[in-house]
Amino acid sequence: xxxxxxxxxxxxxxxxxxxxxxxxxxxDSQTEIGLAEIESKTELQVAKVAxxxxxxxxxxxxxxxLSNLEQRLTxxxxxxxxxxxxxxxxxxxxxxxxxxxxxRRVSR
Numbered sequence: 001x002x003x004x005x006x007x008x009x010x011x012x013x014x015x016x017x018x019x020x021x022x023x024x025x026x027x028d029s030q031t032e033i034g035l036a037e038i039e040s041k042t043e044l045q046v047a048k049v050a051x052x053x054x055x056x057x058x059x060x061x062x063x064x065x066l067s068n069l070e071q072r073l074t075x076x077x078x079x080x081x082x083x084x085x086x087x088x089x090x091x092x093x094x095x096x097x098x099x100x101x102x103x104r105r106v107s108r
Contacts, residue, residue: 048106055102059095066091 070084 051106052099052103056099059099063088063092063095 066088070088073084074081
């Protein structure tokens with residue numbers, strides 16, 4: 001009869017097993033939440049980079065188009081080169097300002 005285990009010992013083992021199971025479930029849940037937070041922050045950073053890239057590309061394309069137009073108009077009327085250059089320079093400076101403002105706004 002020495003091999004019979006008292007019933008009260010089994011209850012303690014089961015209680016401990018349930019406690020361990022709940023603890024593991026909590027850890028798993030916390031891990032999932034932590035990973036979701038990291039993924040969310042990562043997606044936000046990627047969106048910021050994409051926005052900055054888009055604004056920068058558009059500014060470059062617009063300024064390049066104006067520079068091209070400036071060259072064509074200068075070929076037609078070389079006496080107005082100073083005015084053409086001034087206009088393109090002003091637009092380029094303002095475009096750079098827009099890109100800079102975008103960087104500040106998006107980085108917040």
